Amino acid sequence: MARHKNKHIQAAIDYALEHGWRLKLAGPRAHIWGTLYCPLQDRAGCLARIFSTPRVPETHAADIRRTVDQCAHGQ
Numbered sequence: 001m002a003r004h005k006n007k008h009i010q011a012a013i014d015y016a017l018e019h020g021w022r023l024k025l026a027g028p029r030a031h032i033w034g035t036l037y038c039p040l041q042d043r044a045g046c047l048a049r050i051f052s053t054p055r056v057p058e059t060h061a062a063d064i065r066r067t068v069d070q071c072a073h074g075q
Contacts, residue, residue, distance in 0.1 A: 001023070002025055009050065011061065012062075012068075019039075019068050021068060024037065031052075032049050032051055035049055036048040036050065036064065036067075045073055046071045048068070
């Protein structure tokens with residue numbers, strides 16, 4: 001699996017994967033690096049977009065963790 005170049009965002013991705021989320025990487029010409037999907041395999045499930053170069057990586061990582069923690073479909 002590909003790793004994000006920022007250590008804070010990669011730690012947040014690992015946190016999501018440990019909680020049952022799945023990662024889908026974006027294509028080479030996309031504006032985002034990838035998307036995290038919650039364990040619910042439905043359109044009603046939660047998702048988190050991962051940016052490749054956010055303005056403040058620590059804040060983006062905290063947003064990813066917050067999305068995972070607030071998901072009602074988690075394990």
